[in-house]
Amino acid sequence: LGGEGSGHILVLDRHTTGDGLVSALQVLHACMDSGKTMAQLLSEVKLFPxxxxxxxxxxxxxxxxxxxxxxxxxxxxxxxxxxxxxxxxxxxxxxxxxxxxxxxxxxxxxxxxxxxxxxxxxxxxx
Structure with a gap:
């Protein structure tokens, strides 16, 4: 899973484009698989300058x-x-x-x- 500031999210083992609908489905799938809310998943992300x-x-x-x-x-x-x-x-x-x-x-x-x-x-x- 990778992303960039312009909003593209890539999951290369699933799709090769930054398609917004596919990306939204992947994010929802990650929430379902983990049993966590989006806020809970994002709280684990450490952003670096x-x-x-x-x-x-x-x-x-x-x-x-x-x-x-x-x-x-x-x-x-x-x-x-x-x-x-x-x-x-x-x-x-x-x-x-x-x-x-x-x-x-x-x-x-x-x-x-x-x-x-x-x-x-x-x-x-x-």
């Missing part, structure tokens, strides 16, 4: 081949351990790279995200 920075990609910039970004990502993930996560992905609609970090502390989240953005910006276009 999140930093999202959009980095404009230069024409020809292949961020996937950026070794500094790969190294920094591994380092940040190691420092976070089980206390956060990193997600780096291209926008589907704009020439942007979305750099997202969640950590137990907002300042740490911001600092790690900025480290990764610096690594993206350090790469010259091919």
């Amino acid at each position: 999140q930093t999202l920075i959009n980095v404009r990609l230069k024409p020809g910039q292949d961020w996937r081949s950026n070794t500094r970004l790969a190294d920094e990502t591994r380092a940040v993930e190691a420092e976070l351990g089980d206390s956060g996560r990193v997600l780096i992905r291209p926008s589907g609609t704009e020439p942007l790279l979305r750099v997202m970090v969640e950590a137990s502390d907002a300042q740490q989240s911001r600092s790690f995200a900025e480290r990764l953005v610096d690594a993206v910006k350090s790469q010259a276009p091919a």
Whole structure:
């Protein structure tokens, strides 16, 4: 089960889209299976501070081949351990790279995200 701030909920072993009706049925199913109300289920969710920075990609910039970004990502993930996560992905609609970090502390989240953005910006276009 995964979700995002825009409201998409994905249950990839059940369906491959963020369809609202299917997602609502999945949430109701989870409530029924657990015997808990939605409020009870949500009380168990711990939200971490999140930093999202959009980095404009230069024409020809292949961020996937950026070794500094790969190294920094591994380092940040190691420092976070089980206390956060990193997600780096291209926008589907704009020439942007979305750099997202969640950590137990907002300042740490911001600092790690900025480290990764610096690594993206350090790469010259091919």
